[in-house]
Amino acid sequence: MPDIALLGLILVAIVIGYFLGGREQKRRLMGSSGQLSKDYFVGLNYLINEQTDEAIDVFIKALDINNDTVDTYLALGSLFSKRGEVEKSIRVHQDLLARPSLTSTQSFQVQLALAFNYSSAGLLDRAECILIDLSRQNHELKDQALQQLLKVYEQEREWAKAADVAERLRRTQGEYFAEILAHYYCEQCQIALDQNDRVAARRFIRLAFSRDKNSVRASLLLGQMEFDEGAYKEAIKVLQRILVQDISFMPLSLPLLEKSFEHVGSMRGFGAYLGRCLNERPGTAIIIAMTRLLLRESGESQAVNFLTAQLERRPTLRGLNELIDLRRQFQGDLPDNVLALIQRLMDRMLELKPVFSCGRCGFSGKKMHWQCPRCHCWGTVTPIQGFEGE
């Protein structure tokens, strides 16, 4: 058992001790001499000797679980759970549940904790059972049960059930769940497509957009569907929407968009769209697509000039790789301006890279420290080795 975890357990034991000492149970659980009960020390002793099973037994026997101590037991259960000792955590929670004195909120909390145990142990059916039961109760913690149930369904990839639960959460928690819902409907759309059920697929796309009109994923799926059905103009329309939905995902749409424009015979249209994208947010994917289009439509020197000018403004590794490729393909040796570009790019990369790192905590920086500023160990910070280092 790791030291820190053991320390945590002992801490919990001390908290239990505090409860024992400070509350009404004092009389019952402390000897007449005013000292803590013998059982408590026996349990503590087991803990220190890492006999945690025995310790749990003794503690549970020693304490009458009442409203004051349930929280402490929940803390103990969660500690076991965090350490990956799920079986022990389950035992604590099951024992708690067997007590008739729990309030309805406490019983709800314990069942939530138990369901969490079951799902981390991979017993998803059992977790689902408890959580469905909890989510039917009209309790103030109901949404917590629903959120856990959602995680269970995600693990099981039960997207229809997940969508039902998320629809319920959306009613109380709002739009955060709307975006997630769009993903659940897209997952179902993908499954429908795999089964060649295009009617269902379209229905799920509509649902996805009804929840999140800016769903890039739904646009990509719909674009692909239109393309597969030969509706290239529709595909272009759908895919171009991504530019306003979320421009950072735009590169994902470029290959299909290029093919669609090719099918309608309008490479000029593709060029115009790329130009628009380049204005809004220049990025390597757009620059490379534009370069290839220029190479195809206007010849190599136009393509090389365009790419060089773009890279001088904002050098990127992929862009430079493309330029070297083009140069070697058509014009032989690399001229001085390309070499200068390579050097600038490397300088910038080296500037951004840390030079030293701590082998103990992972701290990294550009300055040498004999004592690590994060973990305060001496002599653990060394020059970084390998491809980007020494």
Ligand SMILES: [Zn+2]
């Ligand atoms: Zn360190």
